[in-house]
Amino acid sequence: TAGITQAPTSQILAAGRSMTLRCTQDMRHNAMYWYRQDLGLGLRLIHYSNTAGTTGKGEVPDGYSVSRANTDDFPLTLASAVPSQTSVYFCASSDSISGGANEQFFGPGTRLTVL
Amino acid sequence: GQNIDQPTEMTATEGAIVQINCTYQTSGFNGLFWYQQHAGEAPTFLSYNVLDGLEEKGRFSSFLSRSKGYSYLLLKELQMKDSASYLCAAMDSNYQLIWGAGTKLIIKP
Numbered sequence: 001t002a003g004i005t006q007a008p009t010s011q012i013l014a015a016g017r018s019m020t021l022r023c024t025q026d027m028r029h030n031a032m033y034w035y036r037q038d039l040g041l042g043l044r045l046i047h048y049s050n051t052a053g054t055t056g057k058g059e060v061p062d063g064y065s066v067s068r069a070n071t072d073d074f075p076l077t078l079a080s081a082v083p084s085q086t087s088v089y090f091c092a093s094s095d096s097i098s099g100g101a102n103e104q105f106f107g108p109g110t111r112l113t114v115l
Numbered sequence: 116g117q118n119i120d121q122p123t124e125m126t127a128t129e130g131a132i133v134q135i136n137c138t139y140q141t142s143g144f145n146g147l148f149w150y151q152q153h154a155g156e157a158p159t160f161l162s163y164n165v166l167d168g169l170e171e172k173g174r175f176s177s178f179l180s181r182s183k184g185y186s187y188l189l190l191k192e193l194q195m196k197d198s199a200s201y202l203c204a205a206m207d208s209n210y211q212l213i214w215g216a217g218t219k220l221i222i223k224p
Binding site: 040041042043044045048058090097098103104105106107108109 | 119145148156157158159160163202204210211212213214215216217
């Protein structure tokens with residue numbers, strides 16, 4: 001099984017343009033997450049979804065939106081990119097959001113540069 | 116506020132033992148996770164502790180003291196492939212993970 005896939009692998013984007021980062025999982029996990037990882041900082045949660053049809057805001061949601069139309073897909077959209085959104089973006093999933101050793105599985109990441 | 120502290124970088128010798136410490140402050144606590152992340156790759160799960168004590172899994176062990184807000188990851192018989200960043204993350208009362216910045220472990224022959 002593929003686990004979690006993300007697309008694109010990397011992207012250079014002009015400031016002001018919009019972009020959607022794609023994330024698909026085949027593990028039938030209920031919960032999905034979007035993080036950004038910046039040098040010297042821990043992973044920061046952007047948005048999450050406990051189950052299909054619901055989404056929630058994380059620590060740094062401004063400038064980003066998500067949707068969860070089905071179990072497998074969790075796209076992240078930047079409506080009007082700014083240079084401070086230059087980062088590595090990781091999508092993750094877990095069986096549920098709570099309960100025990102509920103490890104999160106991560107996709108390979110998307111490296112985004114906004115110029 | 117919520118905070119995770121871990122050393123930025125550590126160096127150890129192949130075949131030796133290294134302990135990576137982590138202290139945490141969170142609103143509520145639902146467990147402590149350790150992940151490994153090789154350069155340019157995604158984090159992968161190593162261990163989970165929710166009760167005080169030591170959890171051993173092969174060459175890796177993880178310890179938790181809830182009263183002290185403290186955990187460590189112990190790596191034994193170090194191999195060159197263990198060169199990576201080790202991420203500590205605490206789960207808060209909302210079941211969200213609060214992540215440390217990671218400890219870059221450099222293994223020397």
